[in-house]
Amino acid sequence: MANPTAAMLVIGDEILSGRTRDANMHFLAQELTKVGIDLREVRVVSDDRDAIVAALNALRATYDTVITSGGIGPTHDDITADCVAAAFGVKIDIRDDARDLLQAYYESTGKEFNDARKRMARIPDGATLIENPVSIAPGFTIGNVHVMAGVPSVFQAMVASVIPTLTGGAPMLSQTLRIDRGEGDIAGVLGEIANAFPDLSIGSYPFQQNGAYGSNVVVRGTDGAQIDEVMKRLSDTMLTLPDPE
Amino acid sequence: MANPTAAMLVIGDEILSGRTRDANMHFLAQELTKVGIDLREVRVVSDDRDAIVAALNALRATYDTVITSGGIGPTHDDITADCVAAAFGVKIDIRDDARDLLQAYYESTGKEFNDARKRMARIPDGATLIENPVSIAPGFTIGNVHVMAGVPSVFQAMVASVIPTLTGGAPMLSQTLRIDRGEGDIAGVLGEIANAFPDLSIGSYPFQQNGAYGSNVVVRGTDGAQIDEVMKRLSDTMLTLPDPE
Numbered sequence: 001m002a003n004p005t006a007a008m009l010v011i012g013d014e015i016l017s018g019r020t021r022d023a024n025m026h027f028l029a030q031e032l033t034k035v036g037i038d039l040r041e042v043r044v045v046s047d048d049r050d051a052i053v054a055a056l057n058a059l060r061a062t063y064d065t066v067i068t069s070g071g072i073g074p075t076h077d078d079i080t081a082d083c084v085a086a087a088f089g090v091k092i093d094i095r096d097d098a099r100d101l102l103q104a105y106y107e108s109t110g111k112e113f114n115d116a117r118k119r120m121a122r123i124p125d126g127a128t129l130i131e132n133p134v135s136i137a138p139g140f141t142i143g144n145v146h147v148m149a150g151v152p153s154v155f156q157a158m159v160a161s162v163i164p165t166l167t168g169g170a171p172m173l174s175q176t177l178r179i180d181r182g183e184g185d186i187a188g189v190l191g192e193i194a195n196a197f198p199d200l201s202i203g204s205y206p207f208q209q210n211g212a213y214g215s216n217v218v219v220r221g222t223d224g225a226q227i228d229e230v231m232k233r234l235s236d237t238m239l240t241l242p243d244p245e
Numbered sequence: 246m247a248n249p250t251a252a253m254l255v256i257g258d259e260i261l262s263g264r265t266r267d268a269n270m271h272f273l274a275q276e277l278t279k280v281g282i283d284l285r286e287v288r289v290v291s292d293d294r295d296a297i298v299a300a301l302n303a304l305r306a307t308y309d310t311v312i313t314s315g316g317i318g319p320t321h322d323d324i325t326a327d328c329v330a331a332a333f334g335v336k337i338d339i340r341d342d343a344r345d346l347l348q349a350y351y352e353s354t355g356k357e358f359n360d361a362r363k364r365m366a367r368i369p370d371g372a373t374l375i376e377n378p379v380s381i382a383p384g385f386t387i388g389n390v391h392v393m394a395g396v397p398s399v400f401q402a403m404v405a406s407v408i409p410t411l412t413g414g415a416p417m418l419s420q421t422l423r424i425d426r427g428e429g430d431i432a433g434v435l436g437e438i439a440n441a442f443p444d445l446s447i448g449s450y451p452f453q454q455n456g457a458y459g460s461n462v463v464v465r466g467t468d469g470a471q472i473d474e475v476m477k478r479l480s481d482t483m484l485t486l487p488d489p490e
Contacts, residue, residue, distance in 0.1 A: 015270075015287075017278050018278050019463060025267070025289070039262070040261065040291055040296070042289040045285075076439045077447070077448055112429075114429060116429045117429035120429075135458070151453070184319045184351075184365075186320075187321065187364075188361050202321075204318070205264075205265065206396055
């Protein structure tokens with residue numbers, strides 16, 4: 001049976017302008033892989049209402065789960081929650097439970113719970129809150145969409161609390177063989193092996209080190225015995241190649 | 246006049262599985278920003294023919310320029326060139342000029358110019374080659390799509406040769422003000438300023454450092470005098486805020 005699928009929607013001008021290097025995609029990819037959920041697509045869009053709504057609707061219709069990052073803070077450019085409500089066609093307003101969480105937090109820190117901070121209690125109708133142990137302002141889940149903050153420490157905490165609620169698949173196993181030959185030397189045999197083992201994903205990731213070419217061959221799948229067999233076949237084949245000149 | 250727009254399509258299972266952290270998106274975002282081209286969207290898809298063709302057709306219809314990375318090597322999982330040909334509805338085959346480049350290179354290195362390596366000379370009909378000074382195997386341009394390698398050193402060299410051929414816009418200027426206050430303290434004034442200066446993009450990027458909250462406020466636009474004015478207004482406003490408790 002195929003594993004459940006997921007997509008990620010990264011919202012933020014700062015990634016697209018090159019000001020910030022996204023850190024959340026890589027983290028999420030690793031966490032989903034651990035529990036057997038296939039991250040199939042990532043989209044990065046700017047802080048633009050039409051772009052966010054269109055991307056969200058496309059992704060939630062295509063994949064089992066969608067996780068968004070970014071745009072749920074108190075400032076004018078934080079429009080994600082409103083866009084999610086628009087995408088689902090539901091109302092959005094300040095919700096009591098979210099407001100109470102925030103109010104208690106700001107009272108405890110002596111900061112003013114002003115209108116801007118109250119915006120972070122705006123939750124689309126029908127959503128459930130995602131806990132934020134770092135800075136309290138919650139994320140939320142609506143349908144198959146999980147809306148999270150973009151600040152990496154908060155994003156990671158929210159992912160940690162949502163992942164156990166998702167239906168995982170067979171954990172993806174992988175083994176890597178480093179081959180100090182150009183990809184062109186091993187492409188033939190890799191293609192043959194890929195054909196012979198259609199249930200495995202066999203990837204070749206080339207690199208250049210000290211002027212010489214090599215490749216990391218990564219064999220992924222859910223059947224450990226098949227992966228072992230491919231790794232042995234690969235190792236045996238490497239012994240038969242002529243030495244690099 | 247609005248700046249030209251661009252999108253990026255990253256092709257590769259290794260990014261989505263979390264095995265590799267993408268480095269090309271951040272590089273491209275910075276390079277495009279320098280020449281006044283707005284990177285509006287990035288999509289990351291797996292090594293899947295239908296996914297690549299669909300994403301490519303959506304992006305090339307929407308944005309002025311599309312840049313792809315990944316999937317143009319010699320191995321079985323390198324299917325980008327064939328997918329681009331399919332998206333454009335053109336034929337693809339080994340092309341003499343690309344083959345000659347590769348043949349001369351492999352002869353000079355004493356490596357066999359085998360069938361796998363010849364695959365890297367497969368170029369869709371009507372494309373022009375993008376030079377690859379690092380490892381010779383060329384990228385190509387067809388229509389508004391520029392197809393580049395995923396290995397960062399090669400991707401960067403290809404971007405450097407393609408950028409001068411693109412029509413740039415007004416260079417985007419930016420200034421950043423670090424504010425050692427929670428975003429909620431400054432959100433009100435930021436929203437007012439954003440309303441007053443619709444031609445500027447005013448972003449707030451929160452951080453947490455040594456347990457205290459702060460934000461980098463980034464003001465971007467093409468009009469340096471307007472940016473100066475906003476920065477002054479921001480600085481003046483910060484002086485009027487009560488001290489953090």
